[in-house]
Amino acid sequence: MKIGIIGTPFVGKTTLFNLLTGSTDTNSKPGETKIVEVKDPRVKKLSEMYNPKKTTYATLEFTDTNGLDIEAGAKERNRVFGMIQKCDALLWTIGNFSGVPKEPLEQFEEIKTEIILRDLELVESRKNNLENSKKKLEKDEEKELEILNRLYEILEKEHWPQGSEYSPEEKKLISSLSLFSLKPSIIVLNSDEDAYKKETPEITKTKQICKEFDFVLTEICGKFEQELTELEPDERSVFMEEMGITQSGLDVLTQVVYEYVGLISFFTVGEDEVKAWTIKEGTNAKSAAGKIHSDLERGFIRAEIMHYNDLMEKGSEKALKETGLLKVVGKEHIVEDGDILNIRFNV
Ligand SMILES: Nc1nc2c(ncn2[C@@H]2O[C@H](COP(=O)(O)OP(=O)(O)OP(=O)(O)O)[C@@H](O)[C@H]2O)c(=O)[nH]1
Ligand SMILES: [Mg+2]
Structure with missing residues (x-):
């Protein structure tokens, strides 16, 4: 499971990436990828029971990116998208702290627009290819063109195509385009201590739009939590409790990703290895x-x-x-x- 972290500039993408991957390097290395284990307690329990030579947890792979900047050119935009083309899901980081350059809703709209523009280009170009093909289209190609036409209409209106409306076979036909609007999107509100869990009209509106789009939204105190990782576990839990944070950012996100993407775990056990596997429900x-x-x-x-x-x-x-x-x-x-x-x- 590969997850790409995207967002407008200076919203805490690298902070979130570091928090999730346990990295302490604050220098942004856009395009960097790190793998983290999903610490499913069941795996630990099974391992205690079977005492295997090897214990293997399921993993999530995160990729950090440059900021998506609406003022920057197409080349820069394509570079960012190139970094996360192979990702199975996207984490939209929305900065919600003092000093962030743009309001949350504006950030959300910008990411949405960037993705729609990019997918529109891809769909249009493939559509043109098929339509202007000198050969008679194969059955699959005809079906693909029909799906692309449908998608084009939606994207052109700046609407969001709902991935759930496409059957697995349909998705397969257009999978080579790796459209970003069809990847599951998870919105992470990255708040500072003052903004955490505070409902402003702006936040309410952002949440409402996420709901309309069928996106899941979760809130994390990125920098605060990152700073806590430097403390001893005991001290850390005191601060977390004070803020009303009950689960680490990684745990929260892992859970949201699994639920939203519809993933489940099964296990294989034995003397050699206890291992967790991730599959779709x-x-x-x-x-x-x-x-x-x-x-x-x-x-x-x-x-x-x-x-x-x-x-x-x-x-x-x-x-x-x-x-x-x-x-x-x-x-x-x-x-x-x-x-x-x-x-x-x-x-
Ligand atoms: N107060 C506060 N500051 C934050 C938070 N998250 C990030 N910052 C600060 O915002 C600045 C940008 O954070 P980064 O994580 O580098 O943001 P980014 O999105 O990776 O930035 P670019 O890669 O340059 O687009 C840094 O100074 C962070 O310390 C937060 O939750 N609260
Ligand atoms: Mg960064």
Whole structure:
């Protein structure tokens, strides 16, 4: 899961990047990418139970970028977008602290406009290519053109295309364009101590627009939290409590990203390795097996499934077997969050 941090200049993108990735380097290195582990407590518990040689957490990968500057030229804009083209989701950083150059709503509108303009260009150019093609279009290309026409109409009106309205097959047809407006967007309000959790008309309006767009908005005290990382854990929790911050920024965001993008975790366990895997909600056992290795998907026979909660409650695999909680399922079985999978395969 790759996440790109974007925003207008000087709003705390690098501060947020550092907070999320545990980096202490305040020098901006736009385009920099860092991987962080998702510290799912269940993985730790499983690791204690199986005592494996290796424990592997799921990861999130963050990329910092330069500010998107509406006054800067197309070249600069393309450079920023180039850095996050491969990202699966975008974090829009909205600065909400004294000294930030623009008001939150203005920042939001600018990012929105930048993304729409860029996608409009891409859609138009691909559309022209297809329309002016000398060859007769393939069936897929015709379908693609139809989707592009639909998208073009929406973007041209400066509306936001809702990713949920496109089927996975449709998305696949236009995936090579990697349109930014179709990536899940998460809005992070980066507030200072004074602004944190304060509802001004400007903030209310920003929240309202996010809702209309079906974006999720979350608030973080970026700099404050970053400064706290220098303290001892005990001291830190005192300050956090005073501010009413109950979870670290990384935990909050991980949760929001998983929920909003519709991700769940399943696990594989054994003497060699305990590992967490990330999949989309609604993934079946066969595709989940493919996440582990393509051979497991190709040669999939069946999966043995137990649930993390049952395992913790009963205490051992053996006890699960005896109570019928270790299930054998076929390829179409939908994997759930917290399932522990053992794939039987033959290639
Ligand atoms: N008070 C306050 N200041 C902040 C906060 N977040 C960032 N800043 C300050 O704002 C300035 C810009 O922060 P950066 O994190 O470098 O912002 P940026 O978006 O990466 O900036 P560019 O990469 O130059 O576009 C720095 O002086 C930060 O200390 C915050 O939550 N509260
Ligand atoms: Mg920066």
